[in-house]
Each structure stands twice: as C-alpha cells, then as structure tokens.
Amino acid sequence: MVARQGLGYLQQGLGAADLFAALYMSELRVRPDDPRWPDRDRLLLSTAHNTAVFYAAMAARGLIPAAALETYTQDGSPFEINASERVGPQVEATCGSLAQGLSVGVGMALSLRRQAKSARVYVILGDGELQEGQVWEAGLSAAGHRLDNLCLVIDRNYMQVDGHTDEVMRLEPLADKWVAFGWHVLSIDGNDLTQLTQALERARNIRDRPTCIIANTIPGKGVPFLEGRISHMAAISREEAQRALRILGESP
Amino acid sequence: MNQTIGGFTDSAQGGLQELPERAYGTALYRAAQADSRIVCLSADLARATETFLMRERMPERCFSLGIQEANMIGVASGMARCGDIPFAHSFCVFVTRRVYDQVAMQVAYPRTNVKIVGFIPGLTTQLGVSHQAIDDIALMRSLPNMTVVEPCGPEQVPAAVQAALAHEGPVYLRLSLASQAADTTRPLMTLDIGRGQVMVEGVDVAILATGMMVAQALQARDLIAQQGLSATVVNIHTLKPLDTQLLDRLARSHRAVVTAENHSTIGGLGAAVAEYLALRSLPVRFAMVGVRDTFAEGGSTPFLMKKYGLDAEHIAAAARTVCQAN
Numbered sequence: 001m002v003a004r005q006g007l008g009y010l011q012q013g014l015g016a017a018d019l020f021a022a023l024y025m026s027e028l029r030v031r032p033d034d035p036r037w038p039d040r041d042r043l044l045l046s047t048a049h050n051t052a053v054f055y056a057a058m059a060a061r062g063l064i065p066a067a068a069l070e071t072y073t074q075d076g077s078p079f080e081i082n083a084s085e086r087v088g089p090q091v092e093a094t095c096g097s098l099a100q101g102l103s104v105g106v107g108m109a110l111s112l113r114r115q116a117k118s119a120r121v122y123v124i125l126g127d128g129e130l131q132e133g134q135v136w137e138a139g140l141s142a143a144g145h146r147l148d149n150l151c152l153v154i155d156r157n158y159m160q161v162d163g164h165t166d167e168v169m170r171l172e173p174l175a176d177k178w179v180a181f182g183w184h185v186l187s188i189d190g191n192d193l194t195q196l197t198q199a200l201e202r203a204r205n206i207r208d209r210p211t212c213i214i215a216n217t218i219p220g221k222g223v224p225f226l227e228g229r230i231s232h233m234a235a236i237s238r239e240e241a242q243r244a245l246r247i248l249g250e251s252p
Numbered sequence: 253m254n255q256t257i258g259g260f261t262d263s264a265q266g267g268l269q270e271l272p273e274r275a276y277g278t279a280l281y282r283a284a285q286a287d288s289r290i291v292c293l294s295a296d297l298a299r300a301t302e303t304f305l306m307r308e309r310m311p312e313r314c315f316s317l318g319i320q321e322a323n324m325i326g327v328a329s330g331m332a333r334c335g336d337i338p339f340a341h342s343f344c345v346f347v348t349r350r351v352y353d354q355v356a357m358q359v360a361y362p363r364t365n366v367k368i369v370g371f372i373p374g375l376t377t378q379l380g381v382s383h384q385a386i387d388d389i390a391l392m393r394s395l396p397n398m399t400v401v402e403p404c405g406p407e408q409v410p411a412a413v414q415a416a417l418a419h420e421g422p423v424y425l426r427l428s429l430a431s432q433a434a435d436t437t438r439p440l441m442t443l444d445i446g447r448g449q450v451m452v453e454g455v456d457v458a459i460l461a462t463g464m465m466v467a468q469a470l471q472a473r474d475l476i477a478q479q480g481l482s483a484t485v486v487n488i489h490t491l492k493p494l495d496t497q498l499l500d501r502l503a504r505s506h507r508a509v510v511t512a513e514n515h516s517t518i519g520g521l522g523a524a525v526a527e528y529l530a531l532r533s534l535p536v537r538f539a540m541v542g543v544r545d546t547f548a549e550g551g552s553t554p555f556l557m558k559k560y561g562l563d564a565e566h567i568a569a570a571a572r573t574v575c576q577a578n
Contacts, residue, residue, distance in 0.1 A: 093362065094361055094362060100326050104327070104329050104330040104358060108333060111331040111335070112334055115334065115335070138326065140320070141327065145315070
C-alpha cells in the first residue's frame with residue numbers, strides 16, 4: 001500500500017498493527033454486511049492519517065473490500081491519506097484535524113447510553129495529539145459524565161512530526177494525568193496481543209468511569225530494519241517493502 | 253440581587269422563573285416535548301441562553317459540558333451521528349469564531365444534524381469586544397452545507413426554532429438575548445428558510461435588513477418618507493441561502509438597494525447581496541449599513557448603534573444618499 005505511491009504512514013502503521021488487530025479482529029461488534037447497524041460498536045481514529053493500518057484492518061474484518069486498498073492515495077480514490085467519510089459509514093467521523101475524535105466519541109457515548117444501547121465507543125488518539133487542549137476538555141467531560149461505555153486507546157509511540165514527543169512537549173507523567181482527570185487507566189505493551197485483548201476486556205467491566213488504555217507501541221514493529229525508527233513520514237522503496245513483507249510472512 | 257449586564261443575567265439566579273411565550277427557551281422546550289430526539293447542550297450560560305427551562309423539566313435530555321465550546325461542538329456531532337438532534341448553545345462569538353475548525357469538520361463537512369445556537373449578535377452587549385460577534389455571519393456563511401438564520405425578533409423566534417428543526421442538517425441560529433418581555437401585541441411571524449419577508453412595499457429604495465436591524469429599517473422608512481422617498485423593507489432572516497429570487501425582483505423594481513446588519517459589512521448580509529448584484533450585473537445603486545471594519549467596545553445598545561453607525565438615522569442617511577447619487 002505505502003510503497004505503491006510512496007505515500008502513507010508506515011512507521012505508525014506497523015507500530016499500531018497489533019492494536020488495530022485486537023480492536024477489529026477481536027473486540028469490535030460490527031457487521032461487515034451492515035455497516036450502519038445502529039447497535040454496532042464505534043471506533044474513531046482521531047489520528048486520521050494513520051490509514052495504511054486502518055484500511056488494512058477494516059479490509060481484514062471485511063468492512064471494506066481488500067481490492068480497495070489498491071487505490072490507496074491515488075487521485076480520485078476515497079481511500080485518502082487522512083480518512084474521511086468519503087469511504088462510507090465505516091469511517092465514523094472525519095477527524096485528522098487533531099484532538100477532535102475524543103469529543104465526537106464522548107457525544108456518541110452519551111447518545112448510546114441515553115438510548116439504552118449496549119454499544120461501546122473506542123477512540124484512538126496519538127500521543128502527540130495529547131498536546132491539543134481539546135483532548136483535555138473531552139477528557140474532563142467523559143469522566144464528568146461517567147461514560148463507562150467509552151474506551152480511549154492512546155497509541156504511545158513517542159513520535160510526532162518534529163521528533164520525540166517528550167522533547168517537543170513533555171507529556172509525562174501521562175498515566176497520572178488521566179488518573180487525575182477521573183479515568184481508569186491501564187498501561188500496557190501495545191504490541192502484545194494478549195495484553196491488548198485483556199485490557200479491552202477489563203475496560204468493558206469498569207463501571208462509572210471511562211477507561212484509558214495507554215498502549216506503548218514501537219514504530220516499525222515487526223520489521224527489524226524499520227523497528228524503533230522515529231520518522232513521521234518514512235518513505236519505503238518497493239524493494240524494501242517486499243523485503244518487509246517477506247519478513248512479516250506475507251507474500252509481496 | 254439579580255444582576256444584569258447588558259441583558260446577560262447572572263446564571264446563579266437559577267431558572268425558577270417562567271420564560272415568556274416568545275422566548276427561545278420556551279420554543280426549544282416545546283419542540284423537545286414534541287420530538288424526543290432533541291437534546292440540549294450547554295457550555296455554562298444556561299440562564300443567558302434560556303436553556304434552563306428545558307433543564308428543569310427534562311434534565312435527562314440536557315447535557316452540561318462546562319465552559320468548553322470546542323468539545324461541545326464535537327460532542328454535538330457525535331450525538332447527531334447517533335440519531336439525536338443536538339441544540340448547542342453559547343454566545344455567538346464562542347460557537348463560531350472560537351470553534352470554527354470544530355464546526356467546519358464535525359458539523360458542516362459531514363452535514364450532521366446539529367443546531368448551533370448563538371446569543372449576543374453584533375454589538376448588543378456591555379460586556380465588550382470579547383463578546384461582540386461582528387464576523388459570525390461571515391464565518392458561518394463561508395462554510396459549505398451551513399444554513400444561517402437570524403430572526404427579526406421574539407415574534408419570529410418560535411418559527412426559527414421550528415424551521416431549524418425541519419431542516420435536516422446544520423443550522424446556525426443567531427439570536428438576541430431576551431433582555432425584556434417581548435411585545436405580545438405583535439402577531440407571531442412565520443419563517444421559511446431561504447425566503448425573505450417583505451414587511452412593507454415601497455417604490456424607491458429596498459432596505460434589506462436582518463435581525464434587530466429590521467426594526468431600525470422600519471424606522472428609517474418613516475424618516476425618509478419625510479423627504480418623499482418610499483422604501484420597501486425586507487426581513488432577510490436567512491443569510492444563507494440568500495433569497496436571490498427576491499433580490500432579483502427588488503433590484504429591478506427599485507432605484508437603490510440598502511443592506512442593514514448588526515455585523516461587519518465584510519462577509520455578511522451586505523457582502524452577500526453585493527456579490528450577487530455584481531455577479532448578475534444588476535444595475536442598481538447600492539449601499540451597506542453595518543460595522544465598518546472595526547472592533548467596537550462595550551456599551552448600551554442604543555449608544556453603540558449610534559456610535560458605530562447602525563441605527564435608523566444611519567440607515568435613513570444611507571438611503572437618502574444612495575437615492576440622490578448621480
């Protein structure tokens with residue numbers, strides 16, 4: 001996907017692949033044949049640029065046709081770098097202007113609760129995005145309204161455009177901040193599927209509080225020559241892409 | 253002590269008193285009684301935005317976000333996406349300029365069924381420049397998919413609420429604070445989105461006004477009648493979409509068109525009309541009354557309208573000048 005046009009967010013995608021796998025292949029109650037099902041769980045990708053892994057996960061779950069991935073970032077394709085609702089109802093909201101996803105998630109959680117639906121809302125925020133003030137407004141309101149049907153997953157990869165998040169603008173102590181805001185906080189290895197699925201299950205059973213899962217992820221995870229490389233806009237050649245796919249056990 | 257600052261009453265007084273029949277709060281409550289999808293979002297200011305009535309009677313359908321307008325707009329979008337119809341409230345400046353990107357991305361672009369309700373239009377407050385919305389029409393009008401409505405007074409507020417509700421999609425309602433009991437002797441008015449209302453017909457000049465400026469335009473009509481000029485006065489309650497059909501007719505049947513708005517002349521009603529007249533090459537003299545590319549200050553509304561050139565005298569002067577120009 002990302003090598004074809006030389007576009008797309010490679011390091012973030014590989015780093016969050018386990019996270020998306022846990023959500024789409026295990027946690028989310030969705031109906032691929034009925035994407036507007038009113039009782040579906042909602043997932044909002046606030047870091048809407050992390051689409052290589054987002055679209056791939058949706059295709060794996062059957063929510064979009066795998067063939068659509070071929071058009072990724074091509075002119076005219078709805079599969080843009082920043083996910084928009086041009087894709088269809090599978091993209092629950094057009095984010096990308098950072099920090100907005102959690103607010104939309106709070107609204108969805110409020111409505112689903114008032115409509116007595118058991119559906120849950122999952123929001124993925126990048127860590128760099130936490131520097132935006134609106135995230136903390138939303139954080140306050142989710143806890144203030146005791147939204148236990150809302151689960152925030154922070155993709156903690158320490159990476160933003162200008163470099164390491166804590167060199168650009170320090171976020172630590174991150175877990176303490178969310179605890180202080182009234183959230184139930186779980187810090188886990190975001191590249192460990194067992195820890196991810198267990199954390200999501202625990203979140204489902206927390207009452208009266210929203211849960212924040214801080215998923216520590218490693219950019220480029222799974223491909224030794226990419227792993228740990230902090231690069232917001234890493235480009236990859238076709239040859240490197242084929243090598244990477246072979247390492248990951250996929251046929252290029 | 254019930255402290256009032258330019259019609260903005262201290263919210264600590266609570267909402268135990270009834271709202272007048274023509275107030276926004278009553279209209280919202282009535283609408284909510286009839287449609288269970290309606291929810292009320294507030295960012296503090298429940299008293300000033302008249303939402304306390306609904307909060308008292310339907311607390312389970314009212315969601316207080318505290319003082320956080322950006323989050324409120326996102327929350328409204330999320331609720332609309334789940335089938336509710338949120339009415340999101342604050343002062344005009346704070347639901348437009350302060351949260352413009354949130355409105356653009358979560359309301360306008362996806363056409364979520366969110367009603368954004370702002371109070372304190374233009375200069376109508378003693379609170380000062382921070383609370384004066386002189387560019388909100390311009391901002392909201394430039395957003396694709398957005399409908400912009402400003403009723404001319406309390407007698408049109410109930411219809412404005414109903415029209416916003418009947419319109420599936422984003423609406424910005426620009427409302428005046430109910431600073432005093434509305435005049436109940438005046439008949440209730442209808443509001444058809446996108447259809448200007450001719451209040452009175454004349455022959456020489458067409459004065460197109462919006463919101464509280466409609467009353468000023470009617471007074472200006474009396475003033476210029478003394479010089480033998482006859483004015484048509486139109487209530488342009490919908491700033492977007494503009495009633496271009498009516499504009500066509502008025503531009504062809506009058507010598508001059510004058511716009512009057514409690515807003516900057518940049519990007520508002522005057523600008524919208526000027527754009528249309530120019531694009532259609534309609535040969536009519538034209539003048540704009542509004543805030544002229546300046547910030548203002550806090551003060552009583554009559555004082556500010558006089559100082560910043562918005563009152564009936566200024567509309568009359570503009571109409572006389574434009575009719576006499578060669």
